[in-house]
Amino acid sequence: MSINRISKNELLANYDTFLFDADGVLWTGDIPVPGAIEWINLLLEDPSKKVFVLTNNSTKTLEQYMKKIEKLGFGHLGRNNVISPAIVLADYLKSNADKFSGEYVYLIGTENLKATLENDGGVKCFGTGPDSIRDHTDGDFIHKVDMSIAPKAVVCSYDAHFSYPKIMKASNYLQDPSVEYLVTNQDYTFPGPVPGVVIPGSGATSAAVTAVTGRDPKVFGKPHKPMADFLLRRAHVDPKRTVMFGDRLDTDIMFGNANGFSSVWMPTGVHTIVDIHNAKEKGQLDRIPTFTHCFATGD
Amino acid sequence: MSINRISKNELLANYDTFLFDADGVLWTGDIPVPGAIEWINLLLEDPSKKVFVLTNNSTKTLEQYMKKIEKLGFGHLGRNNVISPAIVLADYLKSNADKFSGEYVYLIGTENLKATLENDGGVKCFGTGPDSIRDHTDGDFIHKVDMSIAPKAVVCSYDAHFSYPKIMKASNYLQDPSVEYLVTNQDYTFPGPVPGVVIPGSGATSAAVTAVTGRDPKVFGKPHKPMADFLLRRAHVDPKRTVMFGDRLDTDIMFGNANGFSSVWMPTGVHTIVDIHNAKEKGQLDRIPTFTHCFATGD
Structure with missing residues (x-):
């Protein structure tokens, strides 16, 4: 099976709010995903765009998380850009x-x-x-x-x-x-x-x-409702103009789909194209991403 | 709702193999259920009857369990009468x-x-x-x-x-x-x-x-199949002539019903008549006992 690619230009034209899972999307372990830093910085520089990193990791305080983000090179992200359970x-x-x-x-x-x-x-x-x-x-x-x-x-x-x-x-x-x-x-x-x-x-x-x-x-974490409700309340986002980038079908992609956002699957993390195929076979349509994308090539 | 009572004489006439849960049926805590010792001894004295105590407790060795059984007054039960996971x-x-x-x-x-x-x-x-x-x-x-x-x-x-x-x-x-x-x-x-x-x-x-x-x-424990398979293999019992006495619907009664035995619910343990009513409301027919019985009065 194949997933429709969405280009950087289409993303910028169609969405105002950009949600990112962290590990497996922006970085893997201690290494930034190629193109991720540039893409995040491009979005942060555009006043018409909202950016949030949605992590399910609750073992760090926000301060510790911000230090990690800075160390990895995502220093333009601020405290208000990060949401955890x-x-x-x-x-x-x-x-x-x-x-x-x-x-x-x-x-x-x-x-x-x-x-x-x-x-x-x-x-x-x-x-x-x-x-x-x-x-x-x-x-x-x-x-x-x-x-x-x-x-x-x-x-x-x-x-x-x-x-x-x-x-x-x-x-x-x-x-x-x-x-x-x-x-x-x-x-x-x-x-x-x-x-x-x-x-x-x-x-x-x-x-x-x-x-x-x-x-x-x-x-409180992905794919459950409270995190989406928090986001809608805090940032007044329009679900139709919101896109969620994730590597896990059962947390990130489900979270996007369940809340009326578009979802972009990134092949840089836990789940593979085989997992998407299996989800489709099992009729788990809430785990099927809308698109896929590559930060480094822009499509 | 009401459960059909079955009398001692009907039990003796219709069944050859008698299976008992322990806590909540033969005793509660450290106190024998009234009539239980006499009923067990009556069955053990009848060479045409087989008797097994099926406990889900695996925290005692068989030796320790036998000591408890003896201390409570069920001393006629032997090692071969007891089965645990x-x-x-x-x-x-x-x-x-x-x-x-x-x-x-x-x-x-x-x-x-x-x-x-x-x-x-x-x-x-x-x-x-x-x-x-x-x-x-x-x-x-x-x-x-x-x-x-x-x-x-x-x-x-x-x-x-x-x-x-x-x-x-x-x-x-x-x-x-x-x-x-x-x-x-x-x-x-x-x-x-x-x-x-x-x-x-x-x-x-x-x-x-x-x-x-x-x-x-x-x-391996109730209500799962391996304990019944063990019993059928070890004791060559006829399911149609076998009856399971239990207080818990989700272990004892399900175990009896799932294996083609009759089941007798005892009101001396964890589950109550309200639980049977609720199971019926929910359509959980595998938790509904065939009969109820009182050791002390014989019906």
Whole structure:
């Protein structure tokens, strides 16, 4: 099968808002995709164009992310050009201040996510870091689980300290239906530093908690709705004049298609033309991109 | 709604093989259900009747389970009357000795399950006990994961030491499609010693590994097929003359119905008449029991 190419000139003529996934689109690992920096800078110089980088990575603070962007050569991008599930989730907590302001949130996630949710979301997070059982021979640990803090929400994200006691605490907090179940993103794996080594992502932690509790989480990352709603509210974009560039069919392309944007698949990341073929065979039309494009050649 | 009662005399007349779930049917916690001991003993004394206790609990060795059974007053039950996913799984490993004999299995489970799989299944298990990350600030742990042993299977079960590194190891081993993915049972919670406290079960660990790997496990506990196949092979039972007593619709009653047995729901455990009503409303006919019964009154 083939995907229609769209040229740089057609993109500039047809769209006002340009959304980019980061890893696999603008860069792969620590190397910029050829032509990406020039293309981003061209768009940023045009006052009629809006540019956003939409990442599902919530393990960095925005400050750390901006440092990475600058180091890779995308220094013209500013803080307001970057949107992550952590930012959308913090905005959600702040927008519902009557429920969350100054209240506790149980967080299965990183210290960086904690910083974002506390600084920008106005909540107090607890639960990060190691929480493991050294010995449970007699099963007595069940009596020793400290449940003294009553959080207003449980947040699941990537956590290298994920453990049985964390599943247990999250599940018990979520027995109260007024405690909200919030998930940054459901990527089951993410690109790691060692080729061929699988790195479990946020989706691993929320899969366990969802299985035990039977509860349906509110998910903030691509391809889910809250990130698009945030974008529409914050930037007042016109979906018909918006295009999403991505390498993953199940997050980026679905996100574009589900929100009435055009979608451009980039062959520089996780999914291949074979994956698009397979999606078509399975009738998963929401994963089929509108176009493909090459930054370096402009078509 | 109402469920047809079946009397002791009808049960004795219509069935030769009697299958019982344990907790919630024969006992609740440490208290025998009224009439259960007398009923079991009556069946065991009748040479024309076969009796099996089918538990999904794989955290005890058979020896430990027999001690519990004796302590509760069911001392007439012998080792051959008890079947658990651990026993069925060990039998599977032993029956496929050409692949598994003397080979490594990566086990997310308890020391007791390890003992059963090693002693009765003929494999060498590794991975039990604590495997947690004390600090992952720099992400370097990804380079330090020891993947030097190549197992023939990954087994998921209940593990209070469940952790992120365990999900990561299991997921990486399972990248090789020849490595089998075996799960004792998928109960998401199990009854704990503290009322109202949720205890995550085997299903929590396999949910995370399944999400990350996208692989479909072979599950050995109720309501899945391997336990019924084991029973049919080991005891040569006639499904039409077999009846399953259970308290859970999603494990016990489904197990009975799926295998052509009659099913008797006991109101002494997890699920209530409201759950049966809801299952009927949802059209989940495989969860609707054939009968109900009371040991103490005989009907």
